Structure formats: structure tokens, C-alpha cells
Amino acid sequence: MIERDHAPNAGTGLLGANFSRRNRQAPTDDRAGTGRWIAIDESGYDGDQLHGGDRYMILGAVAIDDAGAAAIVDTLRREAGIQKSAAEVKFQKMFTGGGAGQRRQLLGELLAPGGPLHDRASVYVIDKHYFVTAKLISLLLEERFHAVGYDIASNGAGRQFALDLATEGPRALGRDGFDRLISIAVGFFAKKNRTGERVSVDDLFTVIRESLAYARRRKAPQAKKAADVLEMLRMCRAEAEAFARERPDEATPTGELGLLDDSTDPLVTAVPTVILHASLRYGGRLQVLADDQRLLTDDKLDVLERGAAAVGMVHGLIKENHLQDLVRGRSVDHPCLQLADLVAGAGRAVARWHDGQDDPAGEGLHPVVAPLVDPDSLLMDEKPEDFTRIDTARAKRR
Structure with a gap:
């Protein structure tokens, strides 16, 4: 088990007893030899309130530590003309709208085959x-x-x-x-x-x-x-x-309450699946850093960690625990979380476009998002490649 920041609320902007554990402020570092780091962020997640918002929830994941992520974020900032005064690179603020086409092109190059994030990123999609x-x-x-x-x-x-x-x-x-x-x-x-x-x-x-x-x-x-x-x-x-x-x-x-009381929380399905697939892909035990938000309490992360530890053994794919630790951090402190935000945001834009909404970001990014969609996503009867095709998948909803 890695050493966490034990001071109350260390490394997080969230205050109170529900956020007193599982915080990390120190940079993530794959060279430490304690397990490869995976950064995750969600988009369209409202806990078990699965009606009234966006139809799709996305969990974006990037297998990268802060040092590797910082280099990519710095290059993206420079080439996309993102001002230094902006503390974080955020998809919703900087890559949406009609005037952000050049920035989306740069993001697409990062995610496309041959790009530095293509073999490190995944998009897990849940049709609510x-x-x-x-x-x-x-x-x-x-x-x-x-x-x-x-x-x-x-x-x-x-x-x-x-x-x-x-x-x-x-x-x-x-x-x-x-x-x-x-x-x-x-x-x-x-x-x-x-x-x-x-x-x-x-x-x-x-x-x-x-x-x-x-x-x-x-x-x-x-x-x-x-x-x-x-x-x-x-x-x-x-x-x-x-x-x-x-x-x-x-x-x-x-x-x-264990997992039972969280039975209708999509993260209970998404997080263990993403961690399992990352472990199978990269090998060894993983350390996972989640972007902090109000619904990710210490208790919730406890539940997700137990689920992640169990899912591989339940499916017979892994004989031992493949999760070293699950902690939260602020994206302003962790460039890897900023990349996870971009992956999740790109996935959500494509999901909105796929559901018939007019979304220029989704329309432009769908060719590069398709190869990143987790094949075990909860997508009804669609395959990942179908999820990003306007001629078939969207037509079903007309």
C-alpha cells in the first residue's frame, strides 16, 4: 500500500469528514516502482440519479504519471494558445464551441493512432x-x-x-x-x-x-x-x-453498506471494469488517481476499491488483487488528471452528438474516440465502432 497524505483533507479542495482520507497531493510517479499510475475522470456522472441529465456517462482513463502528462499538457498549451493564466487545461472550457476547432484538432492528434495518448487512453461509456x-x-x-x-x-x-x-x-x-x-x-x-x-x-x-x-x-x-x-x-x-x-x-x-446500496451507481460498474482492463493491458498492480468531486467520498472510494479488487477474481481473469491503491487529487495539482478530463470530455461530446444533439466537438472527434471505447461499455446492442457512426447508430433514435 502506498503512503497517502494523512493530514486532514491534504491535497484536495473538498472539506469535511467525508474527505479526510484517500487524498494525494504529491505527484504521481511510475518510476517509484509501486505500481503503474492510471488517472480517471468522469463526465455526465450524477451518482444514482440516472434520469434528467445527459443520457450517457463517460469514464475517461489515461495510463500516465504526472511527469509524462506535464510534458504533453505543456506542448498542448503552447500549440493551442492556452494562456498561462489558466490554471488547468479543461475540455469544457477550452475545446467546445464553434471557435475551438483548431484546439480539437490538436486533441484529436493526441488521441489518434500514433498519438502519445492513443495506446494509453480508454473511454468507458454507460447508456443510462x-x-x-x-x-x-x-x-x-x-x-x-x-x-x-x-x-x-x-x-x-x-x-x-x-x-x-x-x-x-x-x-x-x-x-x-x-x-x-x-x-x-x-x-x-x-x-x-x-x-x-x-x-x-x-x-x-x-x-x-x-x-x-x-x-x-x-x-x-x-x-x-x-x-x-x-x-x-x-x-x-x-x-x-x-x-x-x-x-x-x-x-x-x-x-x-458494501456494494448493495450502490447497486444503481454506474461508477460501481465502470471503475472496477476500467481498472481490470488496464491491469490486463499493462500488467502488474495499478495505482489509480481519481479527480476529486463531491460524490467521490472516502466511503465511495472504499466501495470502488473493494469492487475493483473483486471483479478480476470473479471473472477468473486475475488470481490476486490487481489494485494497489485508489486515491483522489485535484486536477490543478496533477497534469495526468487534466488529460483524463480531456479524454472524458471528448467521450461525452461524442456521446451527445451520437444521441442526436448538435455538438461540433462530438462530430469532429468521433473518428478518434471510437478506437478508445472500452468493448465492455454498457452500450445496449451497439459495438464501440457503431457508437460513433452517424449513419447507423443515431438513426436508431429517430
């Missing part, structure tokens, strides 16, 4: 709509099938049910109807609903019944697929009631 339908299946329907002796997780049936509802739901229910279903499901499973006062079991099953009735009235084939899944979910009230009963109360410290 698919993520929510997958949670409806895993937290309710899988439990019901398991009780009668069927495993729909390992045989792929559960994934297919989630795909059917996510891909066909918008056409079967209409955009507004599908959004309502997703919104109510998010509200029911969210941590903020621990007492069940915001969204009750009755609320959830009212929207499931109404969605089923609407889908049954439609005659299109895709409506039948969605209706079939909704019919199965309609039978899962007992499982929903069990979930509500087992939901921890507000007095339970977050750190004692």
Missing part, C-alpha cells in the same frame, strides 16, 4: 437508459426467476430482456412514456429513496401496469417485445417489496 432497464431486470426479475430455480443472468436471457426494454421501449411507449418509466424506476432504486417516501412500491407498479397497457395497444413488433418484458416485471411486486424492506435507513453509515 439501458443501465436502468438492466437494473429492473437484475434487481427484480432475476430474483423472481432465481426463486423458481432459473438463472437468467448467466444464460444471457436477463441481458436480452433488458435490451428489449431499452431498445424497443421508446417506440412501444412513446418517448414521454418511456422517460416516465425510467424516471420512476430511478426514483425507486435511488439511495435518496431509502425510506420509500419519494417513490413507493405502489408508484413503481402503477407505472409498470400503465406502460404495459399502452404497449399492448400498439401493434408494432417492437411493442410486443417491450410488453413481454413489462408483463414479467408486473409479476415482481414481492421482489420489489423485499428490496424496499432491505433498503438501509438513513442512520446506516454509507461505508457499512
